[in-house]
Amino acid sequence: MRDITYQKIVVERFGDSNVLQVVKATLPEPPPGHARVRVVAAGVGFTDLMARSGDYLLQRKTPFTPGYEIAGEVVDFTVDSRTPSWLRAGIRVAAALTKMAAYSEFITLPLWQLVPLPDGLNPQLASAVPLDYLTALSLLDTHGRLGTGGTVLIQGASGGVGRAVATLGRLRGLRMYGTASSSGSREALASHGVTFIDYRREDFEMVLREREPDGVQAVFDHIGGKNLRKGFRILAPGGVLVSYAFSGRPGRMVSDTVRGAAQVKLMNLHPRRRTALSMVPHEIKGDPDGYRAALTSVLDMAQCGLIAPQIGATYPLVKAGDAHAALERREITGKVVLTMG
CATH class of the missing domain: 3.90.180.10 (Medium-chain alcohol dehydrogenases, catalytic domain)
Structure with missing residues (x-):
């Protein structure tokens, strides 16, 4: 050589x-x-x-x-x-x-x-394929533990991971809602069986409380902040909020990420719902x-x-x-x- x-x-x-x-x-x-x-x-x-x-x-x-x-x-x-x-x-x-x-x-x-x-x-x-779809499998299987017919909310559903979750979710017969901002996202998400929620004009918590009064089985979040609390509130008993990234302030992304991860951990103390952090590079190394x-x-x-x-x-x-x-x-x-x- x-x-x-x-x-x-x-x-x-x-x-x-x-x-x-x-x-x-x-x-x-x-x-x-x-x-x-x-x-x-x-x-x-x-x-x-x-x-x-x-x-x-x-x-x-x-x-x-x-x-x-x-x-x-x-x-x-x-x-x-x-x-x-x-x-x-x-x-x-x-x-x-x-x-x-x-x-x-x-x-x-x-x-x-x-x-x-x-x-x-x-x-x-x-x-x-690798990062988006392995993240999607981490959300759906490792942490979500979702069965056929479950109901989920995908934050940022028009992004790479969101599209991967939607694609795999449709194959599994999930009922899916997805937040996005672009009006063109409605048709694209509908092709994957995802109901579009325009987060600029609609409050996803209010929409889900009206359409899914019993709550959803899973929320997949990459935004953090107040969305974590709102997403946690719409979970059905036994449901899970899985966070796989955090949006933060420029120059303060690391501290905002640490703060968001700590918030997710604390929310997991709730007896009737749970939270999880998806970190695919660590999961690959561990299994x-x-x-x-x-x-x-x-x-x-x-x-x-x-x-x-x-x-x-x-x-x-x-x-x-x-x-x-x-x-x-x-x-x-x-x-x-x-x-x-």
């Missing part, structure tokens, strides 16, 4: 999209139980933007390379006692990372993080077998068309800063994917 020279994006200091710099690096041979992967496509999430600006609790130090999800091709690997039988050089794989590093032409990953791509699945589409099974499942669903992540734009790796800027200006609807030369 020989060293590989490649390009990656590095954040040397926190700041705006201009701090995303292209640097050259060298990748040595992989240690035992690891593979070197040529990245074909990397998904871009809003957590990447938060990390770049210094507002992401799980990425508080520089320098770092953003990104949690990749699809690529195995270059080589070093075997150990747990090397999977399907692994070979040249096979296409996907992965959700436990630590940011995806904006890169090549990456070294532990073998347990790799999942083979189904035959015929486009790597760009595959790179749009590798469950992670591989879940990612394999959603990739298979993408291959056969049961789920169809919406790719809003693709950018070459060296234009990662432009991708971040466009997302911050809210110019793109759907997932942004970085492609490698």
Whole structure:
């Protein structure tokens, strides 16, 4: 094996999209139980933007390379006692990372993080699956524990995770309500069986009290603040509010996130309802077998068309800063994917 020279994006200091710099690096041979992967496509999430600006609790130090999800091709690997039988050089794989590093032409990953791509699945589409759909499964299964026919509220239902929850929820026969702001969201959400609530003009608590007087089984929230209390109040007995992110004030996102997480923990003391925090990178690390099974499942669903992540734009790796800027200006609807030369 020989060293590989490649390009990656590095954040040397926190700041705006201009701090995303292209640097050259060298990748040595992989240690035992690891593979070197040529990245074909990397998904871009809003957590990447938060990390770049210094507002992401799980990425508080520089320098770092953003990104949690990749699809690529195995270059080589070093075997150990747990090397999977399907692994070979040249096979296409996907992965959700436990630590940011995806904006890169090549990456070294532990073998347990790799999942083979189904035959015929486009790597760009595959790179749009891991984070949103693993989060959706965390909300629905790990924390929501929802059965067929349950009723849920999805905050920010037009976002990536919201669309993933809606897609999987429809397949499971859930009755779903979703908050969004765009008038165009009504039709898009209706296509997934989600009843649209315009949070700019309607109070979701009042709407749900009228339409679901017995309460809902689950509320999935990524906003925090007063929405947590309102969402908790509309839960049916035994229901759960699951928080998977927090909106906060610019420059105070970390402290607002910590405050929101503490609020969720305290609300869990209520005897008739419960709350939970979904942190997918930690859940992946804590249950590798469950992670591989879940990612394999959603990739298979993408291959056969049961789920169809919406790719809003693709950018070459060296234009990662432009991708971040466009997302911050809210110019793109759907997932942004970085492609490698």
